[in-house]
Amino acid sequence: MPHPSIERRDVPAVQVRGVSQLFMSAGESLNWALSDVDLDIAAGEFVCAIGPSGCGKTTLLNMIAGFIRPTKGQLYARGQAITGPGPDRGVVFQEYALFPWLTAQKNIEFGLKQQGVAKAQRQAYATELLRLTGLLHAGQRYPFELSGGMRQRVAVARALATRPGILLMDEPFAAIDALTRATLQEELLRIWQELGLSVFFITHNIDEAVFLAQRIVVMSPHPGRVRDIIDIPLPYPRRRDDPAFGAIYARIAQSFEKPVEPEKERLAA
Numbered sequence: 001m002p003h004p005s006i007e008r009r010d011v012p013a014v015q016v017r018g019v020s021q022l023f024m025s026a027g028e029s030l031n032w033a034l035s036d037v038d039l040d041i042a043a044g045e046f047v048c049a050i051g052p053s054g055c056g057k058t059t060l061l062n063m064i065a066g067f068i069r070p071t072k073g074q075l076y077a078r079g080q081a082i083t084g085p086g087p088d089r090g091v092v093f094q095e096y097a098l099f100p101w102l103t104a105q106k107n108i109e110f111g112l113k114q115q116g117v118a119k120a121q122r123q124a125y126a127t128e129l130l131r132l133t134g135l136l137h138a139g140q141r142y143p144f145e146l147s148g149g150m151r152q153r154v155a156v157a158r159a160l161a162t163r164p165g166i167l168l169m170d171e172p173f174a175a176i177d178a179l180t181r182a183t184l185q186e187e188l189l190r191i192w193q194e195l196g197l198s199v200f201f202i203t204h205n206i207d208e209a210v211f212l213a214q215r216i217v218v219m220s221p222h223p224g225r226v227r228d229i230i231d232i233p234l235p236y237p238r239r240r241d242d243p244a245f246g247a248i249y250a251r252i253a254q255s256f257e258k259p260v261e262p263e264k265e266r267l268a269a
């Protein structure tokens with residue numbers, strides 16, 4: 001399957017430069033959801049973001065997706081300034097966000113239809129994506145006829161329909177039972193490698209981040225900041241019973257839990 005992500009390995013997939021986001025909440029109080037965030041995602045890299053609720057993970061993903069513009073700073077996708085959503089970036093949310101009145105196949109084809117892709121071509125590509133996500137047998141089923149894991153496979157296939165090089169995933173497996181979740185993680189790694197995607201994946205789950213990511217961005221709240229970036233040098237496929245896996249898990253848990261140093265807070269204020 002031709003996929004643009006295999007091209008231009010020399011340009012970073014995503015660049016986040018000095019990004020801050022100020023929200024005004026209902027009580028009129030100001031809230032820095034993100035403060036001075038810098039991050040690069042290399043072409044073909046798998047990066048997970050982890051951190052407590054409210055540290056700005058979704059805000060950052062929404063900016064990379066082009067759904068919101070930052071109060072300060074710049075974002076680039078493959079060297080181009082991000083000014084809105086684009087077919088080069090596919091998004092998968094926690095809630096399946098499928099159209100209930102369309103079959104799995106038609107859900108996958110939806111974005112292609114919007115782009116004016118001819119029927120035969122979009123059917124052929126949707127079939128290819130159904131194969132890629134292990135759903136060839138379920139293309140004619142409606143979302144209510146699918147399990148949670150199958151629905152999320154459809155959501156992944158749909159996000160891939162425009163052949164994006166960058167896949168943005170906001171806690172995509174959080175609502176899925178542990179066994180299915182482990183299978184979906186393995187499938188995602190296979191798809192990532194097969195298509196050469198660059199992935200930004202948000203999770204609350206340290207185990208999931210260590211299983212998937214080449215780098216983990218640990219964020220902290222109030223204001224949302226990057227606290228730590230940790231390389232995961234373990235080869236794939238990873239084993240959870242590998243002592244090196246456990247050691248990295250422990251290191252992230254520690255980084256996740258340690259309080260932000262008051263000095264750092266003061267200097268950044």
Ligand SMILES: Nc1ncnc2c1ncn2[C@@H]1O[C@H](COP(=O)(O)OP(=O)(O)OP(=O)(O)O)[C@@H](O)[C@H]1O
Nearest residue numbers: 023024025031033052053054055056057058059060
């Ligand atoms: N549209 C908005 N208007 C006002 N405040 C917002 C908006 N979106 C997010 N926020 C606030 O910005 C902060 C960061 O929210 P965000 O959803 O990015 O965090 P998160 O790390 O993804 O949290 P969670 O893990 O709970 O999903 C929070 O304090 C949130 O209340």
